[in-house]
Amino acid sequence: MDADDEREIGRLEEGMWRSATRFDREWMRAALTPDFLELGRSGRTYDLAATLGAEAEPFTATLPLPGYRLSALAEDVVLAVYVSEVAAGGEVLRANRSSIWVRGTTGWRLRFHQGTPVA
Numbered sequence: 001m002d003a004d005d006e007r008e009i010g011r012l013e014e015g016m017w018r019s020a021t022r023f024d025r026e027w028m029r030a031a032l033t034p035d036f037l038e039l040g041r042s043g044r045t046y047d048l049a050a051t052l053g054a055e056a057e058p059f060t061a062t063l064p065l066p067g068y069r070l071s072a073l074a075e076d077v078v079l080a081v082y083v084s085e086v087a088a089g090g091e092v093l094r095a096n097r098s099s100i101w102v103r104g105t106t107g108w109r110l111r112f113h114q115g116t117p118v119a
Contacts, residue, residue, distance in 0.1 A: 001072045009070060009101050009108055013080050016099075016110070017061035025052050033102065033111045041084075041095040041115030059088040065097075076103035083118065094118040 012031055015021040022028070029052060038046040046054075062085035071079045080099040085092055095115040102111045 001070065001078055005078070005103075005108070006070055009078055009080060010064075010068065012101070012108060012110065013068070013082075013099060014063055014065060016113075017063060017065065017084065017086075019056065019059065023054075023056040028052055030106070031110055033104075033109045036110060037112050039114040041093065041117055057088065059086050061086045073100070077101070078103075078108075084115065 015027065015031065021031075029048075032048055032051065034048060036048045036051060038051065040046060065082040066085060068080065068082040071081075073079050078101045080097075080101060082097050084095045084097050086094075095117055097116075098112075098114050099110055100112040101108050103109075
């Protein structure tokens with residue numbers, strides 16, 4: 001993983017926290033793998049279809065992502081971890097986050113994401 005890869009993964013990860021890209025189904029389809037899986041902060045599980053079908057809800061996330069760091073798991077597999085801070089519905093929700101990004105023929109794509117509430 002070089003500096004260009006780090007920048008690209010960071011751009012994509014932050015795109016998940018911007019309303020303009022998060023609710024753009026084509027952007028999300030290009031950023032997620034067909035077998036995408038999320039274990040949400042809420043305890044719910046989401047696949048690609050559920051993620052693409054989510055209704056747009058206004059939110060504001062803290063960017064850059066607090067505590068963001070990357071670790072290479074294999075040549076084309078990277079783990080991103082950080083804390084999300086999201087303002088929605090009059091409250092701020094914080095969660096520990098982890099994402100597994102894989103590089104394929106179309107570039108970096110998100111395969112797995114998990115959110116765990118911060119105690």
